[in-house]
Amino acid sequence: MRKILCRIRSLVLVLLLVVPLGGCGFKDIDKRFFVVGTGLDLSGNKEKPYRITIQLAIPSPKIEPGTSKFQFETIDAVSIAEGLRMLKAYVDKELDFGHCRIFLIGESLARQNITPVLDWMKRRRDIQMVAMMAIGKPDAASVLKIKPISEQYPGNALLLSFGADGTESSYNYAESLSGFSRRLTERGFDPALAIVKGDKKLGYIINEIALMDKQRIKLILSPDESQMFNQLASRFTKASMHGIFRHQKMVVAINQLHSRFRIENRDDQDVIKVNMRMKTVVEESAASLFDKDLKPIESELEKSYEAEANKLLVKIQKANVDPLGFGLRYLAMHSGDQNWERWQQLYPEASFQVNVRLIIEGTGLIR
Amino acid sequence: MNRYFFYLFLFVALMNIMLFVPHILVDNRFEGSVAAILISPIFGSIMIYMFTNAMARFPGQGLPEIFAQFFPRWFVSVYMFFYAMMYWFSSTVVAMAFAVLINRFFNPHANVLIIMVVMVLASGYAATRSTLTVMLLLEIIIIINVPIILFIMFKMVTSPQLNLDSIHVVANYIGHWPNLASIAAATYIFTGYINLSLFNRLFPPNFRFKLLWTYPILGLLILLVTFFVPIGFHGTQGISQYIYLWTITADSLMMQYGFIERVMFLFLIVFLNLSLVYTATAWHQAMEFIKGCMPSMKPETDSPKAPITNYVIIGLFTAASVLYMVFTNEKMNLAITTVWLILRMFTEVMTVVTVFILSRRRLVPR
Numbered sequence: 001m002r003k004i005l006c007r008i009r010s011l012v013l014v015l016l017l018v019v020p021l022g023g024c025g026f027k028d029i030d031k032r033f034f035v036v037g038t039g040l041d042l043s044g045n046k047e048k049p050y051r052i053t054i055q056l057a058i059p060s061p062k063i064e065p066g067t068s069k070f071q072f073e074t075i076d077a078v079s080i081a082e083g084l085r086m087l088k089a090y091v092d093k094e095l096d097f098g099h100c101r102i103f104l105i106g107e108s109l110a111r112q113n114i115t116p117v118l119d120w121m122k123r124r125r126d127i128q129m130v131a132m133m134a135i136g137k138p139d140a141a142s143v144l145k146i147k148p149i150s151e152q153y154p155g156n157a158l159l160l161s162f163g164a165d166g167t168e169s170s171y172n173y174a175e176s177l178s179g180f181s182r183r184l185t186e187r188g189f190d191p192a193l194a195i196v197k198g199d200k201k202l203g204y205i206i207n208e209i210a211l212m213d214k215q216r217i218k219l220i221l222s223p224d225e226s227q228m229f230n231q232l233a234s235r236f237t238k239a240s241m242h243g244i245f246r247h248q249k250m251v252v253a254i255n256q257l258h259s260r261f262r263i264e265n266r267d268d269q270d271v272i273k274v275n276m277r278m279k280t281v282v283e284e285s286a287a288s289l290f291d292k293d294l295k296p297i298e299s300e301l302e303k304s305y306e307a308e309a310n311k312l313l314v315k316i317q318k319a320n321v322d323p324l325g326f327g328l329r330y331l332a333m334h335s336g337d338q339n340w341e342r343w344q345q346l347y348p349e350a351s352f353q354v355n356v357r358l359i360i361e362g363t364g365l366i367r
Numbered sequence: 368m369n370r371y372f373f374y375l376f377l378f379v380a381l382m383n384i385m386l387f388v389p390h391i392l393v394d395n396r397f398e399g400s401v402a403a404i405l406i407s408p409i410f411g412s413i414m415i416y417m418f419t420n421a422m423a424r425f426p427g428q429g430l431p432e433i434f435a436q437f438f439p440r441w442f443v444s445v446y447m448f449f450y451a452m453m454y455w456f457s458s459t460v461v462a463m464a465f466a467v468l469i470n471r472f473f474n475p476h477a478n479v480l481i482i483m484v485v486m487v488l489a490s491g492y493a494a495t496r497s498t499l500t501v502m503l504l505l506e507i508i509i510i511i512n513v514p515i516i517l518f519i520m521f522k523m524v525t526s527p528q529l530n531l532d533s534i535h536v537v538a539n540y541i542g543h544w545p546n547l548a549s550i551a552a553a554t555y556i557f558t559g560y561i562n563l564s565l566f567n568r569l570f571p572p573n574f575r576f577k578l579l580w581t582y583p584i585l586g587l588l589i590l591l592v593t594f595f596v597p598i599g600f601h602g603t604q605g606i607s608q609y610i611y612l613w614t615i616t617a618d619s620l621m622m623q624y625g626f627i628e629r630v631m632f633l634f635l636i637v638f639l640n641l642s643l644v645y646t647a648t649a650w651h652q653a654m655e656f657i658k659g660c661m662p663s664m665k666p667e668t669d670s671p672k673a674p675i676t677n678y679v680i681i682g683l684f685t686a687a688s689v690l691y692m693v694f695t696n697e698k699m700n701l702a703i704t705t706v707w708l709i710l711r712m713f714t715e716v717m718t719v720v721t722v723f724i725l726s727r728r729r730l731v732p733r
Contacts, residue, residue, distance in 0.1 A: 008678050125471050128629060129618040178619035179528060186602035325532060332535035
């Protein structure tokens with residue numbers, strides 16, 4: 001009995017020795033190039049339509065502003081996957097996308113068709129689903145090549161603009177790969193991406209939002225519209241400051257905001273009702289407000305907000321996109337077949353009704 | 368002792384992710400999955416009540432001993448062998464699914480067969496231990512891992528990315544009559560009680576099962592999370608494009624101030640632990656059932672030394688698992704698992720009803 005046990009044990013040991021025969025599957029960290037930003041553009045060449053730009057981090061012992069070093073590689077290729085394989089021939093270390101948190105799509109590509117790009121991203125196992133997506137203007141490569149002087153380590157500046165750690169801009173619209181690909185397939189819930197522009201090669205400007213249908217850009221919102229879009233979409237998980245609202249000679253900062261919508265059918269007329277509640281503080285005012293009755297001012301602000309929100313909603317509706325998810329809500333509220341067809345007929349004709357409850361909580365530090 | 372029964376139940380309920388249950392349910396999401404999810408707790412609670420009630424009348428006995436009292440030898444042997452194969456198969460599917468996952472996400476350069484061999488050797492060794500050891504091992508793994516799973520689930524359910532409208536759209540398809548595959552997948556969540564057919568050996572006489580009503584509720588909650596959370600994250604249409612539903616869903620989350628930013632790695636490690644122990648417990652039970660086929664074997668729950676038969680049987684299991692991996696691929700694995708889930712449901716009903724009748728009729732033992 002003992003002997004057999006002994007034999008089995010030694011057999012198991014011998015079998016275990018087989019395991020390391022595969023060799024080391026991992027490459028050391030200093031034998032890897034970490035991609036920190038990827039830009040995808042159209043090259044204009046018909047045979048090799050895609051231009052891939054990758055930003056490679058060069059590790060540096062110093063972490064202080066302006067010390068971030070990186071290298072760029074650009075290639076034109078028939079497909080993205082092929083281009084990356086080819087890029088491996090250009091560099092001495094293994095390319096690793098595991099730390100790539102920014103994917104920029106060139107405007108020209110986004111105006112054509114982004115489906116193949118997304119397909120590649122979702123198939124790659126090492127691309128994080130939480131990576132940020134944005135559109136580079138005029139193209140992704142030029143935005144990636146900007147070297148902000150304040151940047152501490154490679155790829156950090158752009159990432160800080162999108163995350164909640166750095167600036168909290170109410171014009172920015174952060175969308176992750178998983179959220180974006182969900183919107184690309186979901187009926188009645190269209191994607192939107194922030195547009196990143198270069199600021200004299202020293203920094204970034206992110207204050208526009210591109211609204212897309214399931215393939216390409218349909219409408220680009222101006223900075224003011226982008227801010228209002230963010231407020232309507234109620235995407236305020238990251239910022240305590242929800243932007244501002246300007247009316248005549250007065251600016252209020254929105255500190256708290258709730259926005260929800262409902263789709264109602266009244267007398268055969270479909271109405272999309274958007275209810276918003278916001279608490280604001282006066283930031284700029286030509287006249288002294290402290291002693292005045294704030295009610296009429298509030299209602300005046302409410303009216304003007306409602307009018308502007310309505311204008312934006314109609315503009316989005318005219319472009320026939322649905323980034324706020326009205327269609328999805330309609331499908332959720334109405335069970336049964338053919339709802340999607342009904343919604344497609346219904347949406348272009350629906351009217352909007354925005355109800356705003358705006359409360360001025362204070363006039364700032366002065367009267 | 369009640370907590371041990373709870374572990375057996377919880378453990379299997381959590382393992383559904385590795386057995387393609389969310390995958391099968393999502394595939395049928397417009398054809399009756401929602402109804403299947405609502406039917407399965409009823410089915411599950413009836414089964415749990417019948418089986419615990421019946422097994423309580425055979426204290427300290429496992430299924431092989433109970434059957435041996437009432438049925439002819441050849442029937443017990445055939446039945447136990449079939450039972451053992453069912454157990455062996457479920458754990459092989461889990462081990463293989465996990466080996467493929469490790470290969471995809473951790474180390475794509477490694478040979479998937481080697482990963483599989485290492486995994487089955489580790490869980491095979493654990494399976495050769497005594498029944499009591501396996502039970503205690505299960506407790507340790509549950510206590511270490513379940514808080515992490517709860518944390519991940521909490522993060523997912525409270526995430527702003529979870530779109531309630533998408534969930535609502537799918538929930539609207541409640542009126543569709545479910546097909547067999549989705550019923551089989553949904554009822555798998557409640558199948559943990561069947562492990563009592565071996566672990567009943569450990570339960571003392573006059574043992575009473577408490578709080579049985581919580582089991583269907585807990586199972587239903589797990590089932591709802593399993594099914595609806597990926598839909599909330601990836602949308603009603605987008606969900607069908609992913610193969611590794613839950614891994615991708617975990618990857619859509621981020622722990623900004625955690626040690627590891629990607630929740631996916633935490634998720635994979637936790638489920639690696641669970642898969643290894645699942646394989647170990649299932650193989651242990653399969654091994655004991657095969658031993659139940661042999662008339663000479665006496666059931667033992669806490670032997671100081673593992674008998675040589677254990678090593679031989681587990682060695683065969685290990686070899687068979689590796690062979691299974693060689694001859695199948697991911698796609699076949701999914702198809703075979705679907706068939707297994709359906710077969711499992713019928714086997715289970717058969718076993719539970721048989722044992723229940725035996726416990727009531729009080730036949731004179733042979």
